Amino acid sequence: MKIAFIANTCWNIYNFRKGLVHHFLSKGDEVIVLAPQDEYTAYLEDWGVRCILISLDSTGSNPVKDFSYFGKIHKIFRREKPDIALSYTIKSNIYSSLAGKFTSVPVICNVSGLGTVFLVEGLIGKLAVKLYKLAFRYSSYVFFQNEDDKNFFTSIIHLKDDRVGVLPGSGIDLNDFAPEEFKEAKPLKLLMISRVIIEKGVREYAEAASTFSDDDRVSFTLIGKFDQKHSRSITQNELDSWQRNGWIQYYSHSDEIKRIISAHDVVVLPSYREGTPRTLLEGAALAKPILTTDVPGCREVVKDGHNGFLFEAKNAKSLVDKIKLLLSLNDEERRQLGKNSRKLVEERFDENIVIDMYDQTIRRIIGLS
Structure with missing residues (x-):
């Protein structure tokens, strides 16, 4: 055939x-x-x-x-x-x-x-x-x-x-994306992987990061293609200012996504709507808690409070509240969220x-x- x-x-x-x-x-x-x-x-x-x-x-x-x-x-x-x-x-x-x-x-x-x-x-x-x-x-x-x-x-x-x-x-290939042993997170390292366009929620992610600019308990990383020619791209000045202010560590690309996700503690996607986002599946397969929006495509990968938390789309404060909630959890509670993520993808994805x-x-x- x-x-x-x-x-x-x-x-x-x-x-x-x-x-x-x-x-x-x-x-x-x-x-x-x-x-x-x-x-x-x-x-x-x-x-x-x-x-x-x-x-x-x-x-x-x-x-x-x-x-x-x-x-x-x-x-x-x-x-x-x-x-x-x-x-x-x-x-x-x-x-x-x-x-x-x-x-x-x-x-x-x-x-x-x-x-x-x-x-x-x-x-x-x-x-x-x-x-x-x-x-x-x-x-x-x-x-x-x-x-x-x-x-x-x-x-x-x-x-x-x-x-x-x-x-x-x-x-998701569950053998390829096998979780590593849980490690204590200090600081709590948040990771967003997506194209750098408005509808992915990158502005809300940056705004949330700015809220924690003086808080050494948490860090923010963004990985994804920046194409200023895209009609829905953010501006170069915005991206530059986020990095200059120390809110976000930005990388345009990585061929070692498994290693990058494994080195972080939480996967975040503030998107306005998705199909079923691959980055959330990868994060869940690697036993990471998930923070994402309560919108079609994203909410399918998260049972709120079970393997992560849902927040309101286009609302940076809602994301901030969920990050604070994560910070309030102890290591064992966060480890359980990650274990639940892995089990969810094993059963459904x-x-x-x-x-x-x-x-x-x-x-x-x-x-x-």
């Missing part, structure tokens, strides 16, 4: 779909990836994946560029004739579904969150809804990563119940659950016994 993965970056496949790709390769299936070239292309090729490089303006709204992207996928589908295509991210979902319609290639879409275009009202968001309405008419199946997103989409786009499902995010759901869906679509 030939399986095509389509995404906006090779990094997306490397970081989020590793287990799924290796599952297919281990069965002797041929895997091709359609994505722009980046520093992770070579890693995919080392796995035995054949990468077909296509350019994509993932955040732009130029119709000429988007039509060109559709044309490239269409051409590749006609030439390669994959048995099934698995698409990820907004533009890949839309244009893969349309290309699949004209080439008779079945496409399974994965909606990993609403994305910034849906969180900010405006013309682009309305256009995205219209394109999704058109494209999902031709998708063979659509996976969502939480019930809220599924309900939102199915309220505006008619999709039959037998064509939609809910995945537990991208899942094992990547083998995701792999089985894809396997079953593919077999049903292409008629394998």
Whole structure:
């Protein structure tokens, strides 16, 4: 069987779909990836994946560029004739579904969150809804990563119940993300991993950090890509001032996420909405307490008071209150929160659950016994 993965970056496949790709390769299936070239292309090729490089303006709204992207996928589908295509991210979902319609290639879409275009009202968001309405008419199946997103989409786009499902995010490799022995935390080291854009709650995180600027019991680290060209990016001056004032330690990137998370005590995500955030799954798998917002996607990974605490989105004071609550706990209480995090992902977010759901869906679509 030939399986095509389509995404906006090779990094997306490397970081989020590793287990799924290796599952297919281990069965002797041929895997091709359609994505722009980046520093992770070579890693995919080392796995035995054949990468077909296509350019994509993932955040732009130029119709000429988007039509060109559709044309490239269409051409590749006609030439390669994959048995099934698995698409990820907004533009890949839309244009893969349309290309699949004209080439008779079945496409399974994965909606990993609403994305910034849906969180900010405006013309682009309305256009995205219209394109999704058109494209999902031709998708063979659509996976969502939480019930809220599924309900939102199915309220505006008619999709039959037998064509939609809910995945537990991208899942997590529990053997790869194995927790280390609990250590006493002095200071309590907080970690946020995300793109540095407004909707991820980076301003609230920085504001909370400023509240504790004279408190040596807690420290704040932020890791994530800063792209000032992104329409929802914070400013360079803001990021510089947070570091200059000593509120936050900032790093744009790390290839050692497991080591970084293990070296911190709490994982924080003040996002306004998510699919099922990978960073929270990684943190929970490594037995870290979680602080995150009470919004779709995030609250699925936290039972309030059991493995962490939920706080109000867009509200730095609410985050501050939960940090103070964490600081009031003793080591044994925080250790128990971490143990509960690990147990929760073992029960609900094992990547083998995701792999089985894809396997079953593919077999049903292409008629394998």
